[in-house]
Amino acid sequence: MAEVDETNTLVFQEDDHRTAYIFSPTDSAEHQAAPQNQNARPAKRRRTSKKGANAAEPDHEPQPQPQSDYHGGEADFPALFNGAESLDAVRLRRTTFETAWPVLSGRIQNVLRRANRKTLDEVALFMREAEDEAETAGGKIPAGFIITGPNIASQDLLFEQMAEGLSEATGAKVVRLRSAGAPNLKAVLKKIIRDATSRSADGGDDAEVSIGSDGRKYLNYDLEALHVFLAAHDSRRVIVAFEDSEAFDSGLLTDLIALFHSWHDRIHFSVLFGVATSVDLFQQRLLKATAQQLYGAQFDVVQADSVLESVFMGAVAGSQAALRLGPSLLQSLLERQKDQVAGVHTFISSLKYAYMCHFYANPLSVLLAEERLLTNELLQPQHLEAVRTLDSFKQHVEAAVDARQLSHAQSLLENDEYLVRQVLEQTQKRKDYMTQLLRSLHLITATGLHPGRFTDLYVSALADGIDLSSDVSPVLDSIRRLNPSQIIDLIHRLLAAISKGNPDLDLDGWEDQEESEELRSSLTEITDEVQALLDQSKLSGKPLKSKYSSQSKILRTTVVAQKVQLSHDTATLTEADKAFSTAVDNLTDLLSRFIHVDPIGSLFLHEAWVYDSKSPYRDVFVPRPATTFARALARPHDYLGCACCSKPDGGLACTFPTTSILYHLYLEAGALLNVADLWAAYYTLVGEESELALDERAALVRFYRGLAELRLMGFVKQSKKKADHVAKLKWL
Amino acid sequence: MARKSVTDQEPVARRTGRKRVDPYEVPDETPDEAPATKRRRGPNKPKPASVQSKAEKQAHVEDSAAEDEEGEHKLTNGVSQGDGDREEQETAQPVEEPTPVKKRLGRPPGSKNGGGGTPNGKTSTPSAARRKPAAAAETPLKLNGALNGIDTPSRRNFADRSARRKSARALIDRVVGDEISDEEEGIAREIYESSENDDDDNEQESPDERDEDHPTAATTPSKTPARRGRKPGTGTARKRSPTPPRDLPPQEPYFYHNKPGRAKTSNNTLSSLDLLTHDEYFSLLRQQQQQANQHADDVRFLQSLHAESFPQWAFELSQGFSACLYGYGSKRALIHQFAHHLSKTTGTHKSPPKIVIVNGYVPTTSIRDILTILHTAIVPPSTQRLAQGNPVAMTLTFLQTLTSLPSTTLYLLINSIDAPPLRKTSPQSILAQLASHPQIHLLCSADTPDFHLLWDSGLRSSFNFVFHDCTSFAPYEVDVVDEVHELLGRLARRAGGKDGVAFVLRSLPENAKSLFRLLVAEVLAMMDDGGGNNAGDGPGIEYRMLYNKAVEEFICSSEMAFRTLLKEFHDHQIITSHKDSIGTELLSLPFRKEELEGILEDLMS
Structure with missing residues (x-):
């Protein structure tokens, strides 16, 4: 450890003992010059935290680059294909990412803002009315209680909007307070005055502020200053928003409210409370006298679930999303949303990270660039090779061979130009697929017969495709059970869906396109037919039923000799009923023909535009540090890859790093460790009789270091129960 | 049966x-x-x-x-x-x-x-x-x-049984409340075990x-x-x-x-072992470093593997994520290298990126210092200083200044974000506030396996962390000897041994030196008499006696002056005082005999 140690333990640099310092590359250029020997790479058992495992085949997985390569540009992506990727392709990947993500991010922000809009309007209305009622309410302070739910992570946006919206709607100054920034009354008042007067912070505890024309000076926590300021600006209202009101000291709240109340004749304060639990609980924390000075209303915020749903529709499923997330990744993202109380923001971060991974590490992601930028020169031989190693390419070729399109298959394999053409054609196919997918999903949701949420429907559509005629789908069954008027409603809904499209999904109506011609005309025909039958049956007074509905409805229960007999009544169908049944059959056939999607994994070249790798996501967002530590300490050769320590049985060897040996001994001990015994055990292991043959003092030096590290990592603490004992703190 | x-x-x-x-x-x-x-x-x-x-x-x-x-x-x-x-x-x-x-x-x-x-x-x-x-x-x-x-x-059977039940209860109480004395526990255990033997x-x-x-x-x-x-x-x-x-x-x-009943450990102690001093530790360590360590190459290789991810981290930071490196081993060298990488790849020659490195493991780290340094990083220190005060207010001021300089990006690299000085909520919430600012990119390392308990979901979303396993196997930067001695309860706080004492005394008046010489001599004399047992701080000398001797030697003339001198020693932790069972105040020196002899020699020369 000669070199590393020298810098680490022995010769502590000046910097290392300072709390913080500004890094300057010239001073410490020699500080850490561990040579980067990248050429000699033995095969390592290493946890790859590398991104983009989805990228093509293992041999085309992005290899880390010699450093010189990425020192050139301004933080470019590293070149893939072992550095053989052309600079243009690298840049294109980056620009594609940089154009793709902001579009989505903008949409997401829109969705989030829209979700809060209703609450916002209500609050604004309340605040406006409160202004008028202020006199009649006997000087009480208007208070809005906003039930935000437990997810404090998503409150930020809400209050930001609230601040904007309210200052527009009521012309009041809005001040946002967080418990972390409000340690005491003085600090809070300072913040209120500073924010309301929009002044930059003045240094010093008791600095004075001068406000107004007369040049008088006020202490910066004196509300008089605010009063003068507001008078000068011809306004009297200030709205104070407590974002996480449960976290505020209740004494502080009481003081503040009392103070606001006493200033009520000069400044009109209103308050907003973000309440995570319930208003009742919150009220219990306030004094009665304080509570009586408030009069308020309660507002609910849209629940995280439905916000997630709309974000999902806009950002994941929507047609503007350039990159598709694969079903298994989506599934795990959604599960995490449910299992952990992770906010929508976590979901968005994960989404962004998926985009980053894809464009950063998958060379084929250039194919997502705009078509005009995709030139033949851009695609290097390496790209084509990468394409030829894809699973979907193999499937495609095999399918072609099976279908006797031998020349097609051969050209794909051998003719580069042909392949390039094919690859470029896929862009259109991808778009077609997406349109088909979204239309199908839209129609299914329009029927209103699919149980469950859109997210689940989407994920299953990606994973298994949509095939209404299969047994799994409940939609057709439900359609068959509908009665005639419901069928007509359904068809109207479908027609409306076709003409309107779905703005949430960015799906335009496709009424005027020829693909919809057949579907629409057939649907109209069926409606007419059913309508005619229905009219007829009304005249005759006989209810209209199909063979499906009649069977399911009539079930006879007979009790014979103490045994229950169930028998289906196969009621005879009239001519009209039969005609209706045919109409229903036609409808289901039609729908299953038009609502049909293949699983996304079956498409040629889907690897270029579908990201479905769970591992970087899991490693990066849901780390398991305990496991990592335990593994590093228990089996150091997993990381070090050294020959000396890898024993097949995972046993302990004296060549292990000291801390690792101690950790093994630590595992064997109970809740209390005798350090003397630990030392004895350690010394036996590395002492003179072992391979290492350390003398006592040398071993003791190592032992000290190991023990100190165990303590630093929080594994042991001092114990007073017995002399020279330490207590165990971690069970990993 | x-x-x-x-x-x-x-x-x-x-x-x-x-x-x-x-x-x-x-x-x-x-x-x-x-x-x-x-x-x-x-x-x-x-x-x-x-x-x-x-x-x-x-x-x-x-x-x-x-x-x-x-x-x-x-x-x-x-x-x-x-x-x-x-x-x-x-x-x-x-x-x-x-x-x-x-x-x-x-x-x-x-x-x-x-x-x-x-x-x-x-x-x-x-x-x-x-x-x-x-x-x-x-x-x-x-x-x-x-x-x-x-x-x-x-x-007897019944008696045995109830005794046994009682002792079991006592043992449970001990584990739960930890309040029973050792003797009681011994008895309880004996009873309990005797019936077990049956x-x-x-x-x-x-x-x-x-x-x-x-x-x-x-x-x-x-x-x-x-x-x-x-x-x-x-x-x-x-x-x-x-x-x-x-x-x-x-x-x-x-x-x-953690079952009821004490885990059985032997009664061996380290008394027979000569514990290491700082001096010995470092001289031995130096020796060991002469010999090649079998894992040096592997550790370096591991580091180079992590270093390959630098562009990836930089990309993540640029996209508004904060990065957190965890895993066994010090990540300081890695972070330092990353700072180099950043300074080379981002920014231009005219305006190199502003990089501030924070060492969380330094015990005196405070959020105020960090903010001050951050402020000097973006504004030349001569023009404007960040006013000291409430850290929250400082943060606000700092962020406002930063927002007013939209072209500046600041990289904040924190070693050991989970170190004790930064572990509380308030520094973490300020760091989160910093991290959520678009112009600040934060990368930190964490050394304990349960670091993620530091952050609630609100903080976590402000930080917007991505985590990377950076197990490095590099030795942590700790004061090894002190840590271990503290762990063993052997650490007497003091001013860094012999040299520390010499350093302290150099800045004190002649009187103080004489008094300390007197004290050392007395204590050594007592040690030679074998009066002191080795436990704790060594033999103590009576306060009154020392005062009398000091007066005799004209070191001081009043008790007031004597107290003043002693206070100086106390402040530097080179003496300790405690009261014995009958209330006499005893002064003692937290050094071993050899050290004392060395100190005395220095003082006499």
């Missing part, structure tokens, strides 16, 4: 055994379960409900009290059941109304053969007794044996009993075949090992280790 013959009761006993969830027990596959239930459904049902509820109760009692007892002995299946049985009787008895003939199953101490000779213990509880007719018909002989050995409820004796005999049992068992053909078939299997079916199996979820070893 009762169990041997109480065939009918066995299902009950076994059920109690099941209820006890013992993770270290290989689940006992009982092939004869079916026959057993069949037997229960036999003519001698209905089983009284009291047995059932008793079993229930038993399960609870055993969960808390009896489990540890079992954990410490290797029990074969049969024996543990017998034990459970016996236990059941014990706890059940107070609940039962007094039966005319008290049949206690446990053999009274002293009569060795009692239990062994009573293979038929059906008489033990009323429930079993009621079932007797059926079973007794088959083995009438054994009834006598049973009556022989067990029935006399000896006084059990031990019983259990050790049982194999023999079993052998004896075989011939007699053969005489009751209707029941024993199934039982006999099982016996050989039981030895292997539920074998216990003293160490739990390895791949258990972490909570299991936790409970295993």
Whole structure:
């Protein structure tokens, strides 16, 4: 450890003992010059935290680059294909990412803002009315209680909007307070005055502020200053928003409210409370006298679930999303949303990270660039090779061979130009697929017969495709059970869906396109037919039923000799009923023909535009540090890859790093460790009789270091129960 | 032992055994379960409900009290059941109304053969007794044996039992409340263990009993075949090992280790070992570094692997994420390298990126210092200083300044964000606030395995972390000797040994030096007399005596002056004072004898 140690333990640099310092590359250029020997790479058992495992085949997985390569540009992506990727392709990947993500991010922000809009309007209305009622309410302070739910992570946006919206709607100054920034009354008042007067912070505890024309000076926590300021600006209202009101000291709240109340004749304060639990609980924390000075209303915020749903529709499923997330990744993202109380923001971060991974590490992601930028020169031989190693390419070729399109298959394999053409054609196919997918999903949701949420429907559509005629789908069954008027409603809904499209999904109506011609005309025909039958049956007074509905409805229960007999009544169908049944059959056939999607994994070249790798996501967002530590300490050769320590049985060897040996001994001990015994055990292991043959003092030096590290990592603490004992703190 | 013959009761006993969830027990596959239930459904049902509820109760009692007892002995299946049985009787008895003939199953101490000779213990509880007719018909002989050995409820037995129960309670209290003194605990433990030994004796005999049992068992053909078939299997079916199996979820070893009753550790101490001093530690370390370490290359290689991810991290930071590096080993060197990487790849020659590195592990780290440094990083220190004050207000001011310089991006690299100085909520929330600012990119390292408990979901979303496993195996930067001594309770706070003292004294007036010389000489003299034991701080000198001597030597003229001098020493932690049992104030020096001699030499020269 000669070199590393020298810098680490022995010769502590000046910097290392300072709390913080500004890094300057010239001073410490020699500080850490561990040579980067990248050429000699033995095969390592290493946890790859590398991104983009989805990228093509293992041999085309992005290899880390010699450093010189990425020192050139301004933080470019590293070149893939072992550095053989052309600079243009690298840049294109980056620009594609940089154009793709902001579009989505903008949409997401829109969705989030829209979700809060209703609450916002209500609050604004309340605040406006409160202004008028202020006199009649006997000087009480208007208070809005906003039930935000437990997810404090998503409150930020809400209050930001609230601040904007309210200052527009009521012309009041809005001040946002967080418990972390409000340690005491003085600090809070300072913040209120500073924010309301929009002044930059003045240094010093008791600095004075001068406000107004007369040049008088006020202490910066004196509300008089605010009063003068507001008078000068011809306004009297200030709205104070407590974002996480449960976290505020209740004494502080009481003081503040009392103070606001006493200033009520000069400044009109209103308050907003973000309440995570319930208003009742919150009220219990306030004094009665304080509570009586408030009069308020309660507002609910849209629940995280439905916000997630709309974000999902806009950002994941929507047609503007350039990159598709694969079903298994989506599934795990959604599960995490449910299992952990992770906010929508976590979901968005994960989404962004998926985009980053894809464009950063998958060379084929250039194919997502705009078509005009995709030139033949851009695609290097390496790209084509990468394409030829894809699973979907193999499937495609095999399918072609099976279908006797031998020349097609051969050209794909051998003719580069042909392949390039094919690859470029896929862009259109991808778009077609997406349109088909979204239309199908839209129609299914329009029927209103699919149980469950859109997210689940989407994920299953990606994973298994949509095939209404299969047994799994409940939609057709439900359609068959509908009665005639419901069928007509359904068809109207479908027609409306076709003409309107779905703005949430960015799906335009496709009424005027020829693909919809057949579907629409057939649907109209069926409606007419059913309508005619229905009219007829009304005249005759006989209810209209199909063979499906009649069977399911009539079930006879007979009790014979103490045994229950169930028998289906196969009621005879009239001519009209039969005609209706045919109409229903036609409808289901039609729908299953038009609502049909293949699983996304079956498409040629889907690897270029579908990201479905769970591992970087899991490693990066849901780390398991305990496991990592335990593994590093228990089996150091997993990381070090050294020959000396890898024993097949995972046993302990004296060549292990000291801390690792101690950790093994630590595992064997109970809740209390005798350090003397630990030392004895350690010394036996590395002492003179072992391979290492350390003398006592040398071993003791190592032992000290190991023990100190165990303590630093929080594994042991001092114990007073017995002399020279330490207590165990971690069970990993 | 009762169990041997109480065939009918066995299902009950076994059920109690099941209820006890013992993770270290290989689940006992009982092939004869079916026959057993069949037997229960036999003519001698209905089983009284009291047995059932008793079993229930038993399960609870055993969960808390009896489990540890079992954990410490290797029990074969049969024996543990017998034990459970016996236990059941014990706890059940107070609940039962007094039966005319008290049949206690446990053999009274002293009569060795009692239990062994009573293979038929059906008489033990009323429930079993009621079932007797059926079973007794088959083995009438054994009834006598049973009556022989067990029935006399000896006084001592009860006393033992209640003492044992009390001591068990005491042990539990100790584990829970940690308030019992050591002596008490010793007694409690003794009582507890002595009764365990009794059990031990019983259990050790049982194999023999079993052998004896075989011939007699053969005489009751209707029941024993199934039982006999099982016996050989039981030895292997539920074998216990003293160490739990390895791949258990972490909570299991936790409970295993924190069972009531103190974990047994030896009484060895490190007294025979000469602990290292700073000097020795560093000189030895230097020596060791001369020799090549077998893992140096591997560690360096690991580092280079991590270094390959630098562009990736930089990209993540640029996209508004914060990065957190975790894993065993110091990440300081890595972060430093990353700073180099950043300075090379981002920014231009005219405006290199602003990078601030924070060392969280430095004990004096405070959020104020960090903010001040950050501020000087973006604004030349000459023009404007960040006013000291409330950290929250400082943060606001700083962020406002930063926002007013939109072209500046600041990289904040924090070593050990989970180090004690930064562990509290307030620094973390300020750091989160910093991290959420678009112009600040934060990358930090974490050294403990449970660092993620630092942040609630609000903070976590402001940080917007991505985590990377950066196990480096590089040695942590810690003051090894001090850490270890503190861990062992041997650390006396002081000013860095001999040199520290010399340094302190150099800045003090002549009087102070003389006083310290006097003190050292006195203490050394006492050490030579052998007056001081080695525990703690060494021998102490009486305050009054030292004062008198100081006055004699004209070091000081009043107690006030004397106090002032001493206070100086106290402040630098080169003396310690404590009161002895009768309230005399004693002054002592937190140094070893050799060090004191060295100090004295320095002072005299």
